[in-house]
Amino acid sequence: MAALNITIAEMRRDDDGPHELGRTFEALNAGQAVYYDADRRAWGKASAVSTLLASGVDTKLGLALSSALQANASIEIQREGNVVLGASANVGVGTIYILGAVAGSIYPTSDVKITHGRTILGVGAPAGVLRFSPYASGIFPASVLNDSLYKWCFAGQVTDNTPFVSPILDRLGYEEVTFFLMTGTIADADVTFTVLLEHGDAANFSDAAAVPDGEMVSQASGAPETDAAFNFGDDNEVRKLGYKSTAPKRYLRLTVTPAANAAAADVACFCVLGAAASVPVTQPAA
Amino acid sequence: MAALVITAAQVKADADATVITGRVGVAVTPGQMLFYEDESRLWKLASSTGTLAQARTGGAAVATSAANGTVGICTDGLLIVGAGAAPAKGTIYIQGINGAINPSADAATTWNVTILGVGDGNGGILLGINPSDQTVP
Numbered sequence: 001m002a003a004l005n006i007t008i009a010e011m012r013r014d015d016d017g018p019h020e021l022g023r024t025f026e027a028l029n030a031g032q033a034v035y036y037d038a039d040r041r042a043w044g045k046a047s048a049v050s051t052l053l054a055s056g057v058d059t060k061l062g063l064a065l066s067s068a069l070q071a072n073a074s075i076e077i078q079r080e081g082n083v084v085l086g087a088s089a090n091v092g093v094g095t096i097y098i099l100g101a102v103a104g105s106i107y108p109t110s111d112v113k114i115t116h117g118r119t120i121l122g123v124g125a126p127a128g129v130l131r132f133s134p135y136a137s138g139i140f141p142a143s144v145l146n147d148s149l150y151k152w153c154f155a156g157q158v159t160d161n162t163p164f165v166s167p168i169l170d171r172l173g174y175e176e177v178t179f180f181l182m183t184g185t186i187a188d189a190d191v192t193f194t195v196l197l198e199h200g201d202a203a204n205f206s207d208a209a210a211v212p213d214g215e216m217v218s219q220a221s222g223a224p225e226t227d228a229a230f231n232f233g234d235d236n237e238v239r240k241l242g243y244k245s246t247a248p249k250r251y252l253r254l255t256v257t258p259a260a261n262a263a264a265a266d267v268a269c270f271c272v273l274g275a276a277a278s279v280p281v282t283q284p285a286a
Numbered sequence: 287m288a289a290l291v292i293t294a295a296q297v298k299a300d301a302d303a304t305v306i307t308g309r310v311g312v313a314v315t316p317g318q319m320l321f322y323e324d325e326s327r328l329w330k331l332a333s334s335t336g337t338l339a340q341a342r343t344g345g346a347a348v349a350t351s352a353a354n355g356t357v358g359i360c361t362d363g364l365l366i367v368g369a370g371a372a373p374a375k376g377t378i379y380i381q382g383i384n385g386a387i388n389p390s391a392d393a394a395t396t397w398n399v400t401i402l403g404v405g406d407g408n409g410g411i412l413l414g415i416n417p418s419d420q421t422v423p
Contacts, residue, residue: 094423098378125418131418140376
């Protein structure tokens, strides 16, 4: 299916559900889902892929009953109750409708994507009616786009046994931590690389200690750091190493150390901090 | 999909959830969804395939009781159903049959649709109960 295609001329309020007049901070159309931005003291188009606020968390949600051609226009907003969206909208009786990715749009739940915040708008009723009863859960299911933070660890080339060492990473606010290692060309004929994950509670890592195997997640079934290691024959490959969500420490550092290396070896690493306590996560450059 | 299979011992209301006390007209176990029957003034198993009144879910039992006993009923906030049931993060759950909780994709012809809430992926359902009084044609 797709977003409800609402014909403005067919739309009207159907009962005495709460409604109010408000000012907009952008142009919008009747039939679009809207949220109230307290900082701007105005209404705008709600979205399931923007901020928590725009998805309706900790603010008011509504359905625009009139259109605003520009910002600072006045509109009428339905807060709850039946709204006639009209025959052209093709509302499904008993269908649950949610906030969509396109700002202001209303989709059936069958169209939901993992990147969309779950804001329920209501249930379809006969005669093109939406029983509007918004509920913003604040839950963004995606574990890749919306609730993960990517951290650069290292990327470079060595021609000796100089280790690759990540910055000290702070996992505060994230339940999942996974390191991804990538190799490029490894020119030496007998080099081996060992992987070491350390953790600590001090921001300067003065209490650093090696992470016990039981507090890591292996990419295979063996010892986690051994499974993540590689050697001269592993050109252009990837490895991963996880830190368990139940593991106790806040700060982490990953080190990859070559042994018997005498030629160019390209190694890179990044870390994904996942299952953020606060979503959506804004990705900085580093 | 299918109704969540709930391990009763894992069910509880989150500390910040709203829990009321009610007298039940049937035996209930934790995690079963209940509606309030005005005539008897008792809580009974909510169901999507009974009357519209039976689909007007009010909350979830968080304790076990025989008929005529009292139980805690979680009406709002986070209902923890546990790792056994494992509600999926972002899945919208609706009232199922005879107290059950089903994903919204299970809504079938003749079901009276009542939204229960959204799975948090951590054993919980964030309740936002909304009986629509609408029947899937």
